[in-house]
Amino acid sequence: xxxLELPLHTKIDGYGVLDNELVIGGRKISDIARELGPGxxxxxxxALIRQRIEHLRAHLPKxxxxxxxxxxxxxxxxxxxxxxxxxxxxxxxxxxMHVALATDMSPQLMSFAGPGKRVSELEAAVASGxxxxxxxxxxxxxxxxxxxxxxSRPRVAIRVNPDFELKTSGMKMSGGPKQFxxxxxxxxxxxxxxxxxxxxxxxxxxxxxxxxxxxxxxVEAQYKSWELASALMKRVPHELEWFxxxxxxxxxxxxxxxxxxxxxxxxxxxxIQSQLTAQSSVTELVIELGRYIVGExxxxxxxxxxxxxxxxxxxxxxxxxxxxxxxxxxxxxxxIRKNYPVLIGNRxxxxxxxxxxxxxxxxxxxxxxxxxxxxxxxxxxxxVVVFQSGAYGPTSSPVNFLSHPHPRELLV
Amino acid sequence: xxxLELPLHTKIDGYGVLDNELVIGGRKISDIARELGPGxxxxxxxALIRQRIEHLRAHLPKxxxxxxxxxxxxxxxxxxxxxxxxxxxxxxxxxxMHVALATDMSPQLMSFAGPGKRVSELEAAVASGxxxxxxxxxxxxxxxxxxxxxxSRPRVAIRVNPDFELKTSGMKMSGGPKQFxxxxxxxxxxxxxxxxxxxxxxxxxxxxxxxxxxxxxxVEAQYKSWELASALMKRVPHELEWFxxxxxxxxxxxxxxxxxxxxxxxxxxxxIQSQLTAQSSVTELVIELGRYIVGExxxxxxxxxxxxxxxxxxxxxxxxxxxxxxxxxxxxxxxIRKNYPVLIGNRxxxxxxxxxxxxxxxxxxxxxxxxxxxxxxxxxxxxVVVFQSGAYGPTSSPVNFLSHPHPRELLV
Numbered sequence: 001x002x003x004l005e006l007p008l009h010t011k012i013d014g015y016g017v018l019d020n021e022l023v024i025g026g027r028k029i030s031d032i033a034r035e036l037g038p039g040x041x042x043x044x045x046x047a048l049i050r051q052r053i054e055h056l057r058a059h060l061p062k063x064x065x066x067x068x069x070x071x072x073x074x075x076x077x078x079x080x081x082x083x084x085x086x087x088x089x090x091x092x093x094x095x096x097m098h099v100a101l102a103t104d105m106s107p108q109l110m111s112f113a114g115p116g117k118r119v120s121e122l123e124a125a126v127a128s129g130x131x132x133x134x135x136x137x138x139x140x141x142x143x144x145x146x147x148x149x150x151x152s153r154p155r156v157a158i159r160v161n162p163d164f165e166l167k168t169s170g171m172k173m174s175g176g177p178k179q180f181x182x183x184x185x186x187x188x189x190x191x192x193x194x195x196x197x198x199x200x201x202x203x204x205x206x207x208x209x210x211x212x213x214x215x216x217x218x219v220e221a222q223y224k225s226w227e228l229a230s231a232l233m234k235r236v237p238h239e240l241e242w243f244x245x246x247x248x249x250x251x252x253x254x255x256x257x258x259x260x261x262x263x264x265x266x267x268x269x270x271x272i273q274s275q276l277t278a279q280s281s282v283t284e285l286v287i288e289l290g291r292y293i294v295g296e297x298x299x300x301x302x303x304x305x306x307x308x309x310x311x312x313x314x315x316x317x318x319x320x321x322x323x324x325x326x327x328x329x330x331x332x333x334x335x336i337r338k339n340y341p342v343l344i345g346n347r348x349x350x351x352x353x354x355x356x357x358x359x360x361x362x363x364x365x366x367x368x369x370x371x372x373x374x375x376x377x378x379x380x381x382x383x384v385v386v387f388q389s390g391a392y393g394p395t396s397s398p399v400n401f402l403s404h405p406h407p408r409e410l411l412v
Numbered sequence: 413x414x415x416l417e418l419p420l421h422t423k424i425d426g427y428g429v430l431d432n433e434l435v436i437g438g439r440k441i442s443d444i445a446r447e448l449g450p451g452x453x454x455x456x457x458x459a460l461i462r463q464r465i466e467h468l469r470a471h472l473p474k475x476x477x478x479x480x481x482x483x484x485x486x487x488x489x490x491x492x493x494x495x496x497x498x499x500x501x502x503x504x505x506x507x508x509m510h511v512a513l514a515t516d517m518s519p520q521l522m523s524f525a526g527p528g529k530r531v532s533e534l535e536a537a538v539a540s541g542x543x544x545x546x547x548x549x550x551x552x553x554x555x556x557x558x559x560x561x562x563x564s565r566p567r568v569a570i571r572v573n574p575d576f577e578l579k580t581s582g583m584k585m586s587g588g589p590k591q592f593x594x595x596x597x598x599x600x601x602x603x604x605x606x607x608x609x610x611x612x613x614x615x616x617x618x619x620x621x622x623x624x625x626x627x628x629x630x631v632e633a634q635y636k637s638w639e640l641a642s643a644l645m646k647r648v649p650h651e652l653e654w655f656x657x658x659x660x661x662x663x664x665x666x667x668x669x670x671x672x673x674x675x676x677x678x679x680x681x682x683x684i685q686s687q688l689t690a691q692s693s694v695t696e697l698v699i700e701l702g703r704y705i706v707g708e709x710x711x712x713x714x715x716x717x718x719x720x721x722x723x724x725x726x727x728x729x730x731x732x733x734x735x736x737x738x739x740x741x742x743x744x745x746x747x748i749r750k751n752y753p754v755l756i757g758n759r760x761x762x763x764x765x766x767x768x769x770x771x772x773x774x775x776x777x778x779x780x781x782x783x784x785x786x787x788x789x790x791x792x793x794x795x796v797v798v799f800q801s802g803a804y805g806p807t808s809s810p811v812n813f814l815s816h817p818h819p820r821e822l823l824v
Contacts, residue, residue: 038530038532071775071814071815074815092774092775092814092815093773093814093815093816094815095815095816095817096814096815099815113775114773114774114775114814115718115720115727115729115771115773115774115775116717116718116729116730116731116733116771116772116773116774117717117773118450118717118731118773119717120450136718136720136729138718138719138720138792139718161722176723177722177723177724177725177727178722178723178777179720179722179727179729179769179771179777180775180777183722183723210776305528305529305530305531306527306528306548306550306551307550308527308548308550308591310573310589310590310591310595311588311589311590311595312589313589315527315589315591317527317528317548317591318528319528319530321528326810331743331744331745332743332778332810333743333776333778335747357591359527359528359591360528361505361526361527361528361529361530362504362526362527362528363483363504363525363526363527363592364622364745365590365591366744366745380550394812395810395812395813395814395815396810396813397810398738398744398807398808398809398810398811399810399811399812400806400807400811401807401808402483402504402505402508402526402807403483403486403504403505403506403507403508403511403807404505404507405507
């Protein structure tokens with residue numbers, strides 16, 4: 001394995017280089033491209049996913065449950081690969097539920113969160129024995145109606161919107177008014193209602209935010225989440241199966257980003273787990289991660305179909321772009337556009353480096369995969385590789401934009 | 413017809429109100445929703461599209477050609493409806509080509525632009541008799557190779573990247589280094605090469621930008637485009653069939669936006685047409701519009717499935733959101749998020765107005781269709797309507813995000 005160093009980005013770990021070509025899953029990028037035929041594709045490396053999970057297990061306290069949030073990458077082959085390596089699957093829609101149920105994992109280890117679950121989704125989840133995370137009083141009543149109609153005892157969890165926020169997070173999902181979960185101060189009342197209902201409360205869920213690279217901020221949020229959960233769980237007349245403390249572990253995308261140091265999180269979670277065990281011998285501590293598990297294990301690859309010089313600037317025009325990978329174009333939740341790590345996959349180390357912009361085939365200046373980055377001189381037929389593309393790639397992109405072909409996905 | 417007035421947005425013209433419900437295409441929104449069944453949908457009103465085209469014809473100089481840029485809304489029913497009302501169709505991909513070819517329009521009236529056309533797309537366009545807009549010297553050579561291989565004489569146009577920019581435009585697509593077209597100063601050399609090739613040069617294309625609401629800026633760009641084209645056309649040894657002066661007409665999306673006054677553009681284009689006719693009796697003046705033709709003729713509609721109060725703020729949780737309508741969520745090319753015009757479609761005029769936020773079902777705070785807007789008090793089962801949604805809706809959105817159902821589309 002080679003540590004790839006881009007001029008401005010953090011080291012890219014885990015990928016190999018052979019004949020100056022990027023190697024993923026033991027295969028040269030040009031071999032994969034040839035086999036798949038024309039058109040852009042995503043490749044996910046199962047070995048890197050496994051390594052990341054092992055890395056997590058090494059730092060997380062023993063016995064802590066690790067869940068995979070399918071939304072990060074719902075490709076069935078990826079979910080099938082991950083399912084036996086983790087302790088649970090978290091889903092966000094009925095279609096994700098089908099992907100999860102197609103694995104060998106027990107539905108008892110799956111939970112369904114999201115602020116706007118349709119009644120048909122609630123019914124399907126209950127019928128499958130999946131735990132539904134209640135995010136509002138309305139949802140609680142709907143689940144009671146499902147219980148009445150089916151004579152079942154739905155497994156539910158409660159999602160708490162805490163009264164603090166996760167600092168320095170890419171996406172803040174807690175603190176202040178939010179559509180997610182039930183405000184902490186109203187949770188006791190809801191717990192009382194659940195206690196007299198036909199619902200089987202098995203878990204509690206607090207999720208503060210995502211894509212955070214600041215270990216201290218994450219640790220602080222973990223402790224605050226635990227304190228809040230601890231107090232709230234004392235209001236529950238029985239012991240819960242689990243407390244899901246969220247996730248939010250970020251990955252380095254942009255120049256200046258450093259990888260998250262998970263050692264402090266592991267230490268904090270170990271401490272929290274001890275406190276939890278002291279409070280309840282039954283309740284498992286759960287962490288839910290998506291992007292952190294798959295994000296760095298995948299790349300996006302497209303082909304240079306034109307090389308243009310316009311008024312002193314070099315443009316590599318690729319057959320892929322924002323319609324396949326919106327986040328890499330800078331148009332998904334970013335305030336200021338920054339470059340993902342990008343290089344020429346079939347010429348990794350450059351004899352001749354050059355500042356180039358990689359654009360896609362779309363009729364919009366937004367279609368920009370690399371803005372004036374230094375990389376090997378790109379020519380027609382070369383393969384542009386965008387790293388950190390294993391999470392929120394094709395499913396987060398407007399794949400029908402300008403009616404171009406969709407990207408393919410491959411797990412190696 | 414009623415002029416709908418939202419508190420902060422420009423008037424919404426052309427929609428009716430009956431029983432305090434929004435009427436589109438003569439039908440109440442709740443009737444359309446009931447007929448389509450559960451789930452969000454886009455509706456496009458053919459009468460409004462026709463009216464917009466008639467409005468354009470009334471202001472554009474007589475004989476000027478109006479083209480529809482399919483990319484704005486490639487729904488086949490929409491393209492079929494528009495084709496007989498316009499003088500040409502502009503396409504941006506092979507799939508758009510198929511939609512265009514399925515209409516009754518002659519391929520001679522179609523042109524294919526875009527900075528990254530694949531060789532297979534060039535071959536398909538040439539085989540169909542569609543004019544290919546050359547955007548680079550590479551493309552010129554590829555088209556010559558197609559001519560050699562097939563013994564045909566491909567119809568081509570040249571796209572010029574001008575040396576000026578369109579001021580105050582939402583999307584600047586000219587001036588400085590760009591991936592679009594061939595830099596103006598290099599066009600004479602390319603024209604010389606085309607003159608001795610097997611390519612049949614029929615048109616010239618200059619496109620400065622899109623989504624512009626400033627008539628003065630557009631007029632200035634039109635004159636500059638014409639001056640540049642005029643000089644360049646004198647380098648061509650024969651008379652061209654057309655000069656496409658672009659489009660760029662914007663529509664009002666956000667609070668403070670005023671509709672574009674197209675009268676000054678009509679006057680300028682009339683003047684330009686006279687000058688063009690004086691230079692060549694053959695060359696037609698073409699304007700290419702997409703968003704301006706369909707954008708205000710369409711709405712997006714989703715259903716409130718939960719109403720939540722969180723720390724003093726009201727959230728209407730809908731079954732639709734950014735996965736269907738990325739631009740309305742503020743995540744497509746916007747620097748600062750602003751609200752589209754949004755209201756409760758089944759309770760247009762509010763007895764009881766309230767400041768509410770409309771969010772979608774996704775697990776991300778980006779999923780926001782209306783941020784603290786004043787509208788009729790929304791309840792579960794109500795229909796949220798987002799106006800100005802006829803262009804760049806579903807095809808510009810990450811429809812597979814979190815694996816939720818896709819939106820439906822209806823032309824009425």
